[in-house]
Amino acid sequence: MFFIESKRLKLIPLTHQLLRLCQVSRPAMETSLGINISAMQIDPAYQVELHDALTNFWLPKTKEHPKQYQWYTNWEIVDKATNIAIGGIGFVGHVNENGIVEMGYVIDQRQQRNGYGTEAIQAMVDWAFQDEAVQAIIAQTAPENFPSQKVLLRNGFVQIAGTNELLAFKKKRR
Numbered sequence: 001m002f003f004i005e006s007k008r009l010k011l012i013p014l015t016h017q018l019l020r021l022c023q024v025s026r027p028a029m030e031t032s033l034g035i036n037i038s039a040m041q042i043d044p045a046y047q048v049e050l051h052d053a054l055t056n057f058w059l060p061k062t063k064e065h066p067k068q069y070q071w072y073t074n075w076e077i078v079d080k081a082t083n084i085a086i087g088g089i090g091f092v093g094h095v096n097e098n099g100i101v102e103m104g105y106v107i108d109q110r111q112q113r114n115g116y117g118t119e120a121i122q123a124m125v126d127w128a129f130q131d132e133a134v135q136a137i138i139a140q141t142a143p144e145n146f147p148s149q150k151v152l153l154r155n156g157f158v159q160i161a162g163t164n165e166l167l168a169f170k171k172k173r174r
Contacts, residue, residue, distance in 0.1 A: 001033075002070070006123040009116065010078040011089065013070040016062035023054060030085060035078055038085040040108040050074075050088070050106065061093065068094055071101070077120045079111070086111040089120050091128070099135030101128055117151040125155060125171060135173050140166045 003012040012033060014022065022029040027037045042050065053074070061072035071094040077087040087107035095101050103124060107117045121139075128134050139157060141148040142165070149159075149167065157169035 004123055004127050005080070006119050008080055009119055009123065010080050011120060011123055011127075012076045012078060013090070014058070014062075014073045014076065015069055016059065016066065016073075019054060019058050019062060019073065023059070030076075033076065033078075034083075035076070036082065036084045038108070040085065040087070041110055042106055043109065046106050057092075058090075065094070071095075075124070077105075077107070077116065079116070086116055087120065089124055091124075095131065095133045095135075099133060101134055101137055103128075103137050103139045105139075112147060117148070118154050121151060121155045129173055136170050138168055138170045140168050143167055 001012065003010050005011070014029075018029055018032065021032060030037050058073050062069040065072050071091045074088045074090045076085045077089055078084065079086050085108075087105065089103065089105040092102040092104065103121070105117060105120060107120075125137055128137055137157075138160075139152055141152065143162065149169070152169045152171075155171065157171045159167055160170045161168040
């Protein structure tokens with residue numbers, strides 16, 4: 001099974017089969033990964049977004065792109081010390097014609113403010129920039145989500161745009 005590691009985290013991209021299992025039973029999916037069953041607390045608005053992503057993006061796109069599924073799926077963020085999933089991170093598809101990929105992430109509410117988001121984003125940025133086609137990574141967050149903005153800034157992202165609903169941040173390849 002493919003995964004990447006940082007100091008405290010293991011990031012595991014979910015295959016199409018694991019996503020299908022997750023749709024039926026998250027605990028069964030976690031058990032099949034060999035991790036302890038989590039009881040993540042995710043803001044209800046993000047739960048809706050995650051369900052929509054699973055049904056309308058991750059499942060169809062990982063089926064359509066089985067050899068590049070890592071760019072179209074959720075990556076489980078697993079705390080190595082406890083072997084429990086503490087969030088998810090991923091890209092919104094492979095690099096576009098401008099060399100840009102978009103990233104999204106969510107951390108269990110009980111695990112926030114521990115540096116896990118910063119660490120997971122850095123690991124994913126490092127992994128993405130191994131693909132020479134990737135010239136920049138963007139991420140968007142709500143204007144009132146100051147912790148997410150801080151995490152992006154800590155990882156070298158720069159705000160490039162903003163509306164009342166979303167702020168956009170970008171990190172260029174060095």
